[in-house]
Amino acid sequence: MPHSCNKLRQSSQFYAIFSLSLYSALAASSFTVEVITIGFVGSSSSSSLSYTGPGIDSAVEAARRMYRDTFDITHTMLMNPDWMDCQTVSHNCDDMVAKYFYRRTRLPNMTALIIPGCTDAALLNKLAAQWDVLLLTGAVTDPVIHDKRLTPTWISTTPLNYISVVSLYVTLLERYRWSTVHIVGDLAASPFYSATAGALSDALSRMPPGRYQILLRWINSAAAKDFSQVVLDEFRRRSRVFLFFGHAASLKTLLCIAASKNMTDGDFVSGIKNMISSLSCDR
Numbered sequence: 001m002p003h004s005c006n007k008l009r010q011s012s013q014f015y016a017i018f019s020l021s022l023y024s025a026l027a028a029s030s031f032t033v034e035v036i037t038i039g040f041v042g043s044s045s046s047s048s049l050s051y052t053g054p055g056i057d058s059a060v061e062a063a064r065r066m067y068r069d070t071f072d073i074t075h076t077m078l079m080n081p082d083w084m085d086c087q088t089v090s091h092n093c094d095d096m097v098a099k100y101f102y103r104r105t106r107l108p109n110m111t112a113l114i115i116p117g118c119t120d121a122a123l124l125n126k127l128a129a130q131w132d133v134l135l136l137t138g139a140v141t142d143p144v145i146h147d148k149r150l151t152p153t154w155i156s157t158t159p160l161n162y163i164s165v166v167s168l169y170v171t172l173l174e175r176y177r178w179s180t181v182h183i184v185g186d187l188a189a190s191p192f193y194s195a196t197a198g199a200l201s202d203a204l205s206r207m208p209p210g211r212y213q214i215l216l217r218w219i220n221s222a223a224a225k226d227f228s229q230v231v232l233d234e235f236r237r238r239s240r241v242f243l244f245f246g247h248a249a250s251l252k253t254l255l256c257i258a259a260s261k262n263m264t265d266g267d268f269v270s271g272i273k274n275m276i277s278s279l280s281c282d283r
Contacts (some may be wrong), residue, residue, distance in 0.1 A: 038096060039083075040088065111133045116137065121141075136155050162199050219231060240268050
């Protein structure tokens with residue numbers, strides 16, 4: 001359970017930062033704080049509330065116990081059972097949060113948006129900045145967060161972003177002097193993967209002319225179940241270095257077919273950003 005434990009530890013960091021932000025605002029024991037969380041459930045992304053929700057709940061409960069004589073805290077969870085991925089939340093988050101925010105009948109002294117964060121974070125940042133309320137994300141960040149003119153109230157507790165992942169791959173390619181790179185991004189996976197694949201392709205394209213030969217291929221594993229054959233045949237003809245950005249299930253299918261084509265014997269290099277629960281192609 002190392003992944004789940006890391007998520008719980010990461011989410012629990014909400015508590016420390018959130019607690020510190022209160023001291024400047026507290027004035028009396030009747031001070032009230034409302035934490036608003038929006039997200040989705042399921043396994044399509046590590047930012048799902050299925051993984052991050054317990055950490056946020058634990059942080060709120062800990063704050064209630066520790067500061068029960070200082071302020072009253074409530075936690076409102078906004079979600080829709082039909083929301084199963086980042087895209088759906090992003091299409092609806094600003095509308096749902098704004099409706100709830102403006103229709104409240106009991107107004108707290110302080111409001112905080114504490115969310116895992118996905119592609120919805122940038123949209124909610126605009127609301128949080130306008131309302132002057134804290135936006136705290138635990139599973140996503142963005143380079144724009146460094147510009148406090150645009151993100152005056154946004155804080156992230158995660159060191160992971162696609163820029164740091166891109167830097168990792170560029171360093172690896174430079175270290176081994178690999179120059180012909182086949183990049184595959186799965187559009188059926190969470191947006192983080194496609195953003196990373198695109199950003200890596202852009203970064204390599206900005207290198208000195210002739211340094212890299214890049215093929216960026218987009219697939220949709222949900223719509224095309226036979227994507228592996230086409231991708232691997234193209235890869236074999238053009239490169240030895242293969243970088244895949246997608247979910248573990250699609251990656252496993254790809255590697256199992258690669259093994260059947262004798263493409264896992266050391267002549268080819270595969271780069272991945274995911275974990276596979278079982279390496280057996282029989283399961």
